[in-house]
Each structure stands twice: as structure tokens, then as C-alpha cells.
Amino acid sequence: xxxxxxxxxxxLGSKGWLSGADAEPxxxxxxxxxxxxxxxxxxxxxxxxxxxxxxxxREAGVAVIPQGGNTGLCGGAVAGQPNAVIVSLSRMTxxxxxxxxxxxIAVEAGVVLAALHEALEPHGLMFPMHLGxxxxxxxxxxxxxxxxxxxxxxxxMMQDLVLGLEVVMPDGTVWDGLRAxxxxxxGYQLRKLFCGSEGxxxxxxxxILRLYPTPRQQASALLVMSDFAxxxxxxxxxxxxxxxxxxxxxxxxxxxxxxxxxxxPDLAYQLETRGDVYLLVELTSGSQRVPLDxxxxxxxEWGMExxxxxxxxxxxxxxxxxxxxxxxxxxxxxxxxxxxxxxxxISVPPGAIARFIEAGAELxxxxxxxxxxxxxxxxxxxxxxxxxxxxxxxxxxxGKAGAFADALSALATEMGGSFAxxxxxxxxKIAMADRNRGPVERELMARLKNALDPSGTMNxxxxxxxxx
Amino acid sequence: xxxxxxxxxxxLGSKGWLSGADAEPxxxxxxxxxxxxxxxxxxxxxxxxxxxxxxxxREAGVAVIPQGGNTGLCGGAVAGQPNAVIVSLSRMTxxxxxxxxxxxIAVEAGVVLAALHEALEPHGLMFPMHLGxxxxxxxxxxxxxxxxxxxxxxxxMMQDLVLGLEVVMPDGTVWDGLRAxxxxxxGYQLRKLFCGSEGxxxxxxxxILRLYPTPRQQASALLVMSDFAxxxxxxxxxxxxxxxxxxxxxxxxxxxxxxxxxxxPDLAYQLETRGDVYLLVELTSGSQRVPLDxxxxxxxEWGMExxxxxxxxxxxxxxxxxxxxxxxxxxxxxxxxxxxxxxxxISVPPGAIARFIEAGAELxxxxxxxxxxxxxxxxxxxxxxxxxxxxxxxxxxxGKAGAFADALSALATEMGGSFAxxxxxxxxKIAMADRNRGPVERELMARLKNALDPSGTMNxxxxxxxxx
Numbered sequence: 001x002x003x004x005x006x007x008x009x010x011x012l013g014s015k016g017w018l019s020g021a022d023a024e025p026x027x028x029x030x031x032x033x034x035x036x037x038x039x040x041x042x043x044x045x046x047x048x049x050x051x052x053x054x055x056x057x058r059e060a061g062v063a064v065i066p067q068g069g070n071t072g073l074c075g076g077a078v079a080g081q082p083n084a085v086i087v088s089l090s091r092m093t094x095x096x097x098x099x100x101x102x103x104x105i106a107v108e109a110g111v112v113l114a115a116l117h118e119a120l121e122p123h124g125l126m127f128p129m130h131l132g133x134x135x136x137x138x139x140x141x142x143x144x145x146x147x148x149x150x151x152x153x154x155x156x157m158m159q160d161l162v163l164g165l166e167v168v169m170p171d172g173t174v175w176d177g178l179r180a181x182x183x184x185x186x187g188y189q190l191r192k193l194f195c196g197s198e199g200x201x202x203x204x205x206x207x208i209l210r211l212y213p214t215p216r217q218q219a220s221a222l223l224v225m226s227d228f229a230x231x232x233x234x235x236x237x238x239x240x241x242x243x244x245x246x247x248x249x250x251x252x253x254x255x256x257x258x259x260x261x262x263x264x265p266d267l268a269y270q271l272e273t274r275g276d277v278y279l280l281v282e283l284t285s286g287s288q289r290v291p292l293d294x295x296x297x298x299x300x301e302w303g304m305e306x307x308x309x310x311x312x313x314x315x316x317x318x319x320x321x322x323x324x325x326x327x328x329x330x331x332x333x334x335x336x337x338x339x340x341x342x343x344x345x346i347s348v349p350p351g352a353i354a355r356f357i358e359a360g361a362e363l364x365x366x367x368x369x370x371x372x373x374x375x376x377x378x379x380x381x382x383x384x385x386x387x388x389x390x391x392x393x394x395x396x397x398x399g400k401a402g403a404f405a406d407a408l409s410a411l412a413t414e415m416g417g418s419f420a421x422x423x424x425x426x427x428x429k430i431a432m433a434d435r436n437r438g439p440v441e442r443e444l445m446a447r448l449k450n451a452l453d454p455s456g457t458m459n460x461x462x463x464x465x466x467x468x
Numbered sequence: 469x470x471x472x473x474x475x476x477x478x479x480l481g482s483k484g485w486l487s488g489a490d491a492e493p494x495x496x497x498x499x500x501x502x503x504x505x506x507x508x509x510x511x512x513x514x515x516x517x518x519x520x521x522x523x524x525x526r527e528a529g530v531a532v533i534p535q536g537g538n539t540g541l542c543g544g545a546v547a548g549q550p551n552a553v554i555v556s557l558s559r560m561t562x563x564x565x566x567x568x569x570x571x572x573i574a575v576e577a578g579v580v581l582a583a584l585h586e587a588l589e590p591h592g593l594m595f596p597m598h599l600g601x602x603x604x605x606x607x608x609x610x611x612x613x614x615x616x617x618x619x620x621x622x623x624x625m626m627q628d629l630v631l632g633l634e635v636v637m638p639d640g641t642v643w644d645g646l647r648a649x650x651x652x653x654x655g656y657q658l659r660k661l662f663c664g665s666e667g668x669x670x671x672x673x674x675x676i677l678r679l680y681p682t683p684r685q686q687a688s689a690l691l692v693m694s695d696f697a698x699x700x701x702x703x704x705x706x707x708x709x710x711x712x713x714x715x716x717x718x719x720x721x722x723x724x725x726x727x728x729x730x731x732x733p734d735l736a737y738q739l740e741t742r743g744d745v746y747l748l749v750e751l752t753s754g755s756q757r758v759p760l761d762x763x764x765x766x767x768x769e770w771g772m773e774x775x776x777x778x779x780x781x782x783x784x785x786x787x788x789x790x791x792x793x794x795x796x797x798x799x800x801x802x803x804x805x806x807x808x809x810x811x812x813x814i815s816v817p818p819g820a821i822a823r824f825i826e827a828g829a830e831l832x833x834x835x836x837x838x839x840x841x842x843x844x845x846x847x848x849x850x851x852x853x854x855x856x857x858x859x860x861x862x863x864x865x866x867g868k869a870g871a872f873a874d875a876l877s878a879l880a881t882e883m884g885g886s887f888a889x890x891x892x893x894x895x896x897k898i899a900m901a902d903r904n905r906g907p908v909e910r911e912l913m914a915r916l917k918n919a920l921d922p923s924g925t926m927n928x929x930x931x932x933x934x935x936x
Binding site for chain 1: 567568569570571572592613614616620621624625627628632637641642643644645646647648649650651652653654655656657658660661663664665680681700701703704707708709710711712713753754755757758759762763766815816817818819820846849850851884885886887888889890891892893897901904905906908909910912913915916918919920931932
């Protein structure tokens with residue numbers, strides 16, 4: 001094809017094609033670390049246009065870069081070279097009627113997560129995916145990155161919440177896997193394979209998602225814990241004692257609390273005691289007949305009797321609950337405002353969190369003494385956002401970012417965990433994956449990529465490095 | 469290789485190689501419909517032996533047929549031609565110490581499901597997979613078929629319960645994916661891809677499984693429902709009212725109850741009323757503070773007030789609960805003892821179950837008037853075991869088995885469901901898959917098979933037909 005751009009303009013029309021200044025907002029990733037100017041940004045109106053543009057790009061040798069809300073942290077949704085087209089489904093935002101008897105809903109991939117939450121509110125059913133970026137993140141991007149978030153240990157990650165998918169393949173054909181059933185063993189689980197494939201195997205255009213009943217009551221508490229070991233022990237106790245109800249089991253450190261209180265306006269810490277680590281515990285139930293407050297209160301008593309909980313408060317109002325959650329949610333912002341930072345997205349078996357925190361601190365202080373360590377995240381599934389700020393008085397990490405990343409990813413791997421827990425690999429972590437995962441695993445991934453995208457059209461340079 | 473058998477004997481030793489009469493018990497599938505005599509049965513003692521035998525078979529052009537407990541219903545675990553070796557991991561039955569703080573356990577793939585349940589009993593954690601064959605089914609087979617069972621709608625299928633895997637690939641290399649974390653987005657979700665791959669991509673040798681707290685109380689009820697529509701409505705009500713607690717929502721029909729009472733010794737039906745359809749409802753909780761009986765009792769009252777529940781009883785003892793479950797569990801046996809039968813493993817969106825039952829009956833009676841329809845299964849996830857017995861006075865289906873299968877699978881597909889819900893495709897349903905699924909989907913599966921097993925060594929003729 002002589003001129004791919006005019007071909008794409010013909011397919012997409014004026015509304016569907018952005019270039020020049022209009023395309024700039026799509027060009028760089030959220031952390032502003034990756035992305036070169038593409039030929040343009042395609043904004044197709046429907047699946048047929050997605051299929052046509054993918055085929056046109058493939059024939060013209062142009063790379064196709066699917067982009068959701070562009071809230072990813074690994075640079076997986078922007079172009080690595082200029083001969084590329086970013087595809088945004090921001091015009092495909094239809095939300096179907098929820099199937100209340102079945103607990104499912106069909107949506108287009110451009111739907112923003114918060115918009116889905118809002119659309120479901122009147123129906124008594126919810127989509128149980130919650131994360132900081134939910135105001136911008138789109139369903140397609142959440143599927144592509146297999147998002148997890150703060151409720152994953154109870155409700156699962158995207159791969160656990162996707163029933164059916166429609167995907168435009170790299171050759172422009174459309175896979176119709178839009179089945180609204182949990183049990184479908186008619187062959188390989190394609191619907192799972194596309195979750196977390198980061199746009200390297202195709203473009204998810206529509207999905208059928210699993211819904212859960214909206215809780216009718218909740219109980220929340222903010223706790224000051226003795227230490228990380230105590231937090232882990234208490235978390236295991238809670239899983240047994242309040243397993244069905246446990247909807248949030250978030251943790252953050254005193255370093256992070258300090259940074260958040262220092263930088264984030266109108267943020268208040270209401271307890272008297274400070275400690276090394278804090279837990280945000282939330283129980284929810286669909287039944288009004290469960291004594292949720294009593295269950296949480298007696299769990300707290302147990303924790304205090306055993307010296308695990310140093311101080312704590314149950315939220316007595318929705319406003320107070322929101323304040324508790326804000327302390328956790330402002331962790332990234334507080335650290336960002338402090339200046340230079342390094343993010344690491346780690347998971348370890350939940351029981352090993354305290355050991356990781358301890359061993360990780362030793363590694364970090366060996367690399368750069370005084371480095372301020374700010375771990376926060378999801379105690380229930382062992383997902384630690386292990387973020388660093390430079391030592392007091394330093395503005396940077398003395399060029400040691402790579403050393404931190406290598407040491408911490410090796411430690412997580414050694415402990416049976418992951419160095420890419422919920423943010424994926426994108427462009428940022430391919431080399432790290434090559435170092436931390438065996439050749440068999442990397443070879444398997446390369447084979448899958450080559451099998452489904454032999455022309456290398458879809459998001460080249462993301463997730464897997466091809467030895468070609 | 470001149471003589472593959474002697475090479476395999478050298479790898480496996482005398483304990484590890486069965487032939488002749490010793491191999492016969494492995495030869496045919498559970499329904500005795502598939503399986504020719506293989507060269508022999510390999511019973512490796514460890515992963516290294518599995519890898520060596522797979523490599524030897526590949527080099528000799530011998531097919532490798534992984535077999536678990538051989539309880540599958542689609543002929544996926546027996547040989548389709550004599551130049552094959554059945555691989556049983558029945559000597560690899562090690563169960564690791566459960567990680568109580570993390571809620572996970574490492575097992576070898578030969579472990580029998582019931583043995584895992586038993587091993588976990590003292591620990592207060594359980595593996596929430598339950599199905600009729602649990603006394604024989606092995607973890608590797610359950611993973612290979614992505615088993616579902618009666619608790620799947622609450623706890624998930626095998627793909628939702630597998631954290632990490634070790635898999636011997638068709639080229640004899642070993643993929644070490646033994647990570648004990650839910651969140652691992654470091655590339656494609658290989659652990660999910662192998663679930664349901666029916667031994668066509670490799671042999672699962674070890675797994676790390678997710679565990680859940682053992683419930684501390686339960687409440688069970690047997691209900692006579694007005695009709696299927698009422699059962700669906702009541703099921704949706706229960707999901708909202710007792711969502712966290714709902715651990716069993718099983719249904720069976722009056723046809724099936726009649727057959728079970730007629731043929732199965734010591735089976736008792738204790739209610740006064742009979743109806744078209746029965747529900748077995750079970751609520752469980754990890755907390756002693758939940759008024760589980762009250763919650764179930766008031767749900768029943770609600771159902772009676774709304775004319776959905778005609779009659780019902782709460783189990784007042786463990787013995788009575790067991791009797792209730794037996795009525796459901798003996799459904800297949802009662803029908804088997806009646807004589808000739810046809811099994812169909814259907815799923816539809818739960819809200820569509822009643823419509824499927826109605827439309828399915830019309831189709832069946834058009835094909836062969838008087839056909840006795842015995843649907844039973846899992847209301848919560850829409851999984852219907854839609855089994856048929858010939859009309860009263862007939863011993864067979866007048867050669868119309870294919871017509872029933874085609875009509876019912878097309879109906880399930882049309883309704884957004886699956887014709888292979890939890891039993892998989894095996895050898896039995898490949899042609900059906902070719903008819904019911906689009907060419908893009910079948911092509912994708914063929915590409916995955918060719919990418920991971922280019923030599924076609926693993927379980928040829930199962931799950932996917934290669935156009936070569």
C-alpha cells in the first residue's frame with residue numbers, strides 16, 4: 001500500500017483519525033517514560049472498522065498499538081517506533097443491559113471502568129474490579145493487562161471476571177468468543193489467553209463480564225499493626241474468621257503515611273498511635289443478617305490480645321470510611337510529590353510478605369544506604385508495590401535504578417513470587433523477564449506470539465522479545 | 469530408535485512400565501467407548517522420568533497419552549491408535565505441607581482429589597473442588613480437563629484454583645511455573661492455557677493449588693420447586709440474599725429422581741410432595757456468628773410466599789444432609805441402571821436454563837417422541853447435564869444419537885452457552901466443535917497446538933483436528 005495513512009483515513013473517516021497535535025495526548029505513557037510519535041491515532045467506531053484498520057496496517061507493515069485509558073505503568077500502550085498506529089477504542093463505549101438472573105453484562109472494550117460501576121448501580125449487581133485508575137482505565141486495557149486491584153484476592157483478576165470475548169486478530173479476522181458462561185471447556189481457554197496479552201495477540205473489542213451482587217452492608221477498620229509479621233499473621237486469621245466477607249485487606253507503611261500527610265492536601269490521620277505498618281480491613285456482605293461490625297470488632301480484639309494490633313478504629317460513617325481508604329489510595333501521590341521514585345510491582349506468597357520486606361530492605365540499603373522504602377498494597381494476595389524514594393537529602397538514586405530492580409525481582413522470584421504482579425511487562429520489564437524466567441518459559445511465550453501474530457503486527461516490542 | 473519399548477523400559481525400570489494384561493485396565497475410557505491397546509503404560513516416578521519418556525517417544529514417533537484417573541467422559545485419555553504410550557502419574561502422589569498463611573499447597577499431579585481433601589482435613593483449609601469422581605480423579609487430569617464440579621460457581625474451575633504449574637513439554641523440556649501467587653502478569657498466562665488443554669500441549673507433573681478456609685458451619689435444604697423458571701428465579705434471589713454463603717445450588721428433575729429411586733438401593737426420598745424439579749441448596753460459612761439456618765429458612769419462606777418453592781426441608785443432621793446430596797449424586801447411576809442413555813454436557817447463562825429446558829424438550833420430542841429427558845446439574849453456573857433415556861418400552865434411540873447431540877449443541881450455542889461445559893472435547897466432541905464454533909476459533913486452536921507441539925506427539929486426535 002502506497003500511503004497507509006490515507007487508506008486508514010478512508011476506513012475511519014475524519015472522526016476516527018487523529019494526527020498532529022490531536023494525537024499528542026496519546027503519544028506518551030502515563031509515567032512519561034515511553035512513546036514516540038506514531039503515524040496517527042485510530043479511533044474506530046465498531047469492530048468492523050477495527051478489523052479493517054488492522055488488516056490495512058498489517059498489509060502496509062505498520063505496527064498496531066492498542067491503547068486503553070493509557071494508565072499502564074510499563075509503557076505497553078505507546079509506540080516504540082514511528083511506523084505505528086495507536087488504536088483507541090474510546091468511541092466504543094456501549095454498555096449492554098445486565099443479565100440480572102445470570103449475573104453478567106456485555107460491554108464494548110472502550111468502556112471506562114468507573115462508567116461501568118455507575119451504570120450498574122441501579123441494578124443491585126456490581127463489577128468487583130477496583131483500582132486507582134478506574135476513572136480512566138478502559139475495559140479493553142484492563143483485560144489486556146489482566147488487571148488485579150484491591151479486591152482481586154476475593155473476586156479475582158480480570159482473567160477470572162471475563163466470561164466471553166470478541167477479539168480482532170492480527171490478520172483482521174474476528175474471533176467471536178462472546179459466550180456468557182463460566183463453564184466452557186470446548187477447547188483451549190482462549191478467553192484466558194487474551195487476558196494479560198497486552199495487545200500483542202489481537203485487539204479485544206467486546207467482552208462479557210461476570211457480575212456479583214452488590215453488598216448490602218460493610219464494616220471497615222484502620223489498624224496500626226505491631227509489624228509486618230503481625231500483619232501477615234492477622235491477615236491469615238482474618239481469612240479464616242471472616243473469609244467470605246473480606247473484601248479489602250490493604251496495607252501501607254509509616255514511610256508512605258508520612259509522605260502522604262506531608263504532601264497531599266486535606267489528608268488526615270485520625271488515630272493517636274503511629275506504627276511501622278497499617279492495615280485497612282473491609283468486610284462486606286450481601287446479607288443484612290450478618291453481624292459484620294461484631295465480627296470485625298472481635299477480630300480486632302483477638303488481634304490486640306495477641307499483640308498484633310496496636311491501635312485501631314472502626315469506621316463509624318461513610319465519610320470516615322472514605323478517609324481511611326484515602327490514606328491508602330494517596331500513597332502513590334504522596335510519594336510522587338516527594339520527587340524522584342522507583343516503583344516495583346512485586347508479589348510473593350502472602351505468608352512471605354514480612355520476610356520479603358525484611359530481606360528487601362537489606363538489599364536496598366546495601367545498594368544505597370538510607371534509601372526510603374515505601375511498601376504498600378494488597379496483603380490478601382501478596383502484592384507489594386515496593387516503591388523507593390532517595391535517602392533524605394538526595395534527589396536521585398545515584399544511577400542505581402537497575403541495581404534495585406534486579407535485586408528485588410530476583411528476591412521475589414527466589415521466594416516463589418513475581419516481579420510483575422499486576423502491572424505486566426510492557427516495554428519496561430522484558431529484559432527483567434529474560435533474566436528472571438527460564439528459557440523454556442520465554443521460548444513458550446515467543447512461540448505463542450509467533451503462532452497468533454506471525455507478521456509481528458500487534459504491539460511489537462511489548463511483553464516478549466522475539467529472537468528473529 | 470529401533471525399539472521404543474526397550475528404550476522406555478530402560479528409562480522407567482520394571483515398576484514404571486506395564487504391558488499386556490497389566491496395561492489393560494488403562495486401555496479403555498470410563499464409558500468404554502474409546503481406546504485401543506497401546507504399546508504399554510508408563511508409570512514414571514518423577515518429572516525427570518516423564519521428560520525422558522516424552523523425549524524418547526517423540527524421537528520414536530510414538531504418541532504420548534496422558535491419563536489421570538481415567539474418569540473423563542469424552543475419551544480424551546486413551547489411545548486412538550496402537551503406536552502410543554499411555555502415561556499415568558499414579559506413582560507421583562506426593563502432597564506438600566500446606567502454606568497456612570498463604571492458603572496454598574504444592575502437589576504432584578498423580579494425587580487423587582479425595583486424598584488431597586483428606587490430607588487437608590487437619591489444617592482448617594480445604595481445596596474446594598468437588599465432583600462425583602473425586603475418589604479416582606487425579607489432579608493432573610482435573611487440570612487437563614479444567615474440571616468444574618458442584619462448587620465451581622463459588623470457588624471457580626481448576627483454572628481458577630491453579631496458582632503454579634510444572635509441565636513437561638512435548639520436546640522433553642520442563643516448564644517451571646511453580647509460583648505460589650495469584651498475581652503474576654509476567655507475560656502470557658501459561659498456567660491458564662494448560663488448564664483444559666487435555667494433555668495435547670504437555671504433561672502437568674506438579675501444581676501449586678489455591679486453598680480456602682474450611683467452613684465452620686453449613687445449612688442444607690432440599691426443595692421442591694414449582695418449575696424450572698421458578699428454580700432460576702429462586703437461584704437469582706439466593707445469589708443476592710446469601711451470595712457469600714451459597715456453596716451448592718444443584719438441581720435434578722422428577723424423571724431423574726424416579727430413575728434413582730427405582731434402581732439405586734437404600735435411596736430414600738423424604739418429602740411428601742413431588743414436583744418437576746428439585747433444588748439442593750447448601751450454604752456454608754467460615755464464621756460461627758452467621759445465622760446460616762435463619763438465612764436459609766427465610767429464603768425458603770420467601771420462595772414459598774412467591775409460589776416458587778412448593779415444599780422443602782432443612783437438613784437437621786449430617787446424616788440427613790448426606791441423604792439429600794445422595795439424591796443428587798445418584799442421578800447418573802440411576803439412569804445408567806435404566807439402560808441405554810445419551811449424555812450431553814451443556815451450559816447456558818443461568819437465567820436461560822428454563823428456556824433451554826423447554827426448547828430442548830421440544831427438539832428431543834421432535835427427534836424421538838416420548839424420549840425421557842433427565843436434566844440435572846449446577847444451577848449456579850448454568851451447567852446442565854442434559855441426559856436422555858429412550859421412550860418407555862424402547863431399549864435404544866433408534867440410531868438418532870447424532871441428531872440429539874447436534875440439535876442440543878446448536879441450541880446451547882445459539883443461547884450463548886457451550887456444548888462442552890465441563891467435560892471437555894476429548895475424542896468425542898471434536899466434530900461437534902467444528903460444527904458449532906467458527907473457523908477463526910478452530911484455526912486459533914490449531915495454531916496453538918502446532919506452536920507448542922509441532923511434532924504432534926501429545927495426545928493426537930484429542931481436542932483439536934489438525935488440517936494437515
